[in-house]
Amino acid sequence: MAEPDKPQADEPEPEQRADTELSPPAAKASKVRLIVAIGLAVLVLAGGGVALAIVASQPRPEDIALQQEKTAAREVAQKFATLLEQGRNDGAFALSKADVKGLVCQPEQEALEQEWQDRESKEILRSYAPTPSSRMSITVKDVRIEGDKGRATLSGGAGNVRADQDYALVKEDNAWKVCGVTFRPRSSSSNTRPTQTRSSTSETPGFPGSDSSAPPTTTTTETTGPTP
Secondary structure (H helix, E strand, O other): OOOOOOOOOOOOOHHHHHHHHHHHHHHHHHHHHHHHHHHHHHHHHHHHHHHHHHHHHOOOHHHHHHHHHHHHHHHHHHHHHHHHHHHHHHOOOOOOHHHHOOOEOHHHHHHHHHHHHHHHHOOOOOOOOOOHHHOEEEEEEEEEEEOOEEEEEEEEEEOOEEEEEEEEEEEEOOEEEEEEEOOOOOOOOOOOOOEEEEOHHHOOOOOOOOOOOOOEEEEOOOOOOOOO
C-alpha cells in the first residue's frame, strides 16, 4: 500500500526571499543611523558647553559698573595730583578756589576757602621759585572704592625721596571728590637743634620735601640732648 504523499512546505515567494536576503544590510543601516544620532547629540552638547563657557567668561554687569566707577575716581585723583604738583612747584598759592572746585568735597572746599582767607590776611608771600632739586613729583599710585567711599594713594616727593599719602574719596552729587588726608601726617623729631625750616602753612602732609614751596624762615627749637 502506497504511503500518502506528505504535504510539502510552501516555498517562499520570490519577494519574501528578497526580504530575507536584504535583512542584514537593513540592520547595518539602523546601526549607522543610531551612531549618527549619537554623534549629533554629542555635537549639540559640546556646542552648548562652548556657548556656556563663552557666556561665563563675559564680565558681569556689576563688575563693569565697578570698573567704570573706579576709572572715574582715578581721573579725579589724577587731576587733583596734577594740581597739587603744580602748586608745589609753581608756588604755595598757585592753586586757587577755581582750580579745585569740582574736585574736592564741600567740607574740604570750605576748609580751603578759610585757609586762603587766613593766608591772605597774614600777607604771606605768594611767589617762591623752588630749586630744581626741590621740585615735587606727585602721581596716583592706587585707587580703591567701596560703594560711595574710597581712597586714593598719591606718591610724592622730591628727587629720590618719596612717600605715599592717602586721600579720602567720596561720591558727592553723583561725582567723585577728594575729601582730605585720611592718615599718616608728617612727623617731626623732638630732639632737634636750631635749624632753618620752611613755613608750615604750605606743607603737604606726608610728602618728603613738600614744604619746599614757601620761603624759608628760621625757627629755633629746644635741644633735649647735649650739644656736641
